[in-house]
Amino acid sequence: MNLDRPTLPGGLPFAGSLRRDFAFRPIDGRLELQLADVLDAAESTPEAVSGALMASLASLCGAVPERAAVDALCVADRQFLMRHLASLLTRHSGWFEAACSHCSARFDFPLDPLALPAKPAGEGFPVARVRIGQRQVRLRVPSGGDQIRVVGLPEAGRREALLRGLELIEAGTASGLPGRLGPEQMARCEAALEAVAPELACQVLAECPDCGGQNRVEVDPYRVLAHDPDQTLQDVHHLAWYYHWAEAEILAMPRARRARYLQLIDAARGMSQ
Template sequence: MMQLPGGLYIDGVLDKRFLFKPVTGQLEMALSESALLANSLPARVTKILSEALEMLAGDVVSEKQVRALSVGDRQFLMHRLAIHIDDALLWLTARCGECGEAFDISLRLSELPVKLAGDAFPATVVEMPSGRLKVRVPTGDDQESIASVRDDSRAMQMLLTRLISFEITTAEDEVFDLASLDEAQLTTIETAVEAMAPEVASEMATHCPHCEMENRIPISPYGCMTRSVGELFSEIHALAANYHWSEQEILALPRGRRHTYLSLLGRQQGMQSRGNHVDTGWP
């Protein structure tokens, strides 16, 4: 059973378990079409993970649950999903920040380090002159709610307002006033959040082969969203034409089985065309 670096609290118990569905054409299609169905990157991640997960925290998967996951867990899951689909060696081209020369680096997503959630995850109490504040890690819900805010500093303010509250609130609808915190106090809060938030490495350190300077190469956790469905449509076409299965039936096949049928078809056609070669006399 695979485990999240953070997890979800279900009835007071932290549950880290998750399981992906087998890779089918349906999942590959959902990945590529998610761009059309969601109006922001966080909403797209929610759609993709809801489609790809078989089980989350011991439960059937809902979008609500996927939104409740910490941002670190969601990024971790997007990484794991890319690995689940294909743990290929990725080649990236980077340009050295020092000498400007281009160079290639290779990596496997499964080898990137993952930071587990801290003991306090997902919320902790921070002492401030204005009182004891409860601070929690950001979730997919938080990301989706600020996704449409174009101004970065405004978005950050909205996010912090969502993450910070008084430990003991006197009124139901009491909203924490961010303006009561100075720069240093905000830094203390950010440090507390970082200490407990799970995280996937978002960059990789490597030395430029030309000048030996260390470069930090950004690695997107959302790489699998840019996968193209590639051959999927021609594969559906070949199987539908030969076996007369419906599109839905073909998309539901685990990828390995789809490819087995395709290679059987390919072999059959190869034999036929070899026969033709003899008939026509072509080399």
């Protein structure tokens, strides 16, 4: 058992400091099917991420997870949690597939996505400061809620709308951002945000076994969104067929116990052949 509990790279402000703790619910068949339902119902990737985290987290930053808190997490924290959820849910999670950019061969390579490096939050997180003209502007690092806010906007105005929604304005003062943000001003705001935002590595170098070429492979932090519930249904089918247990009983069983019963069925079949 790993006693070093992982913590969020960013965290949520709480009583003057940042809380970074989290825990997932035990994985059982109910959660596996619930995740599939959440993902089917979501209208966008950031909505799906919030739904998946609401379904799967037992606690977040010292509290029972609420949608507002899940949405308030910075993007890297949400990617970090989704990566953890994928490793809890995915069987054979150590193998990834890629197409070689040199010889086009498809190959598998081993990878533990949880071992990929993360850039920690910078000084001042979650607030970045940037000077625009004569004004000092304070911007909050983008969260899942910000992604959801702009995901449906036309692409042309999305970048500026995102930045405007991040500005922290003290009561009684005017916005420090000009009425129209130019490309250079947007780039400066984004650079200031990147300097304090945590960031997860989403690429890895993998060597092609056919030609020895090095490939830069994308490791999607949201790959758990492609999780197929059919394996769960097959497990239910096998256990119900063999033991005559009810669907609800099988779905409520911890995943490891379900897997063990399936092994026992396989072993019994092997002996009877």
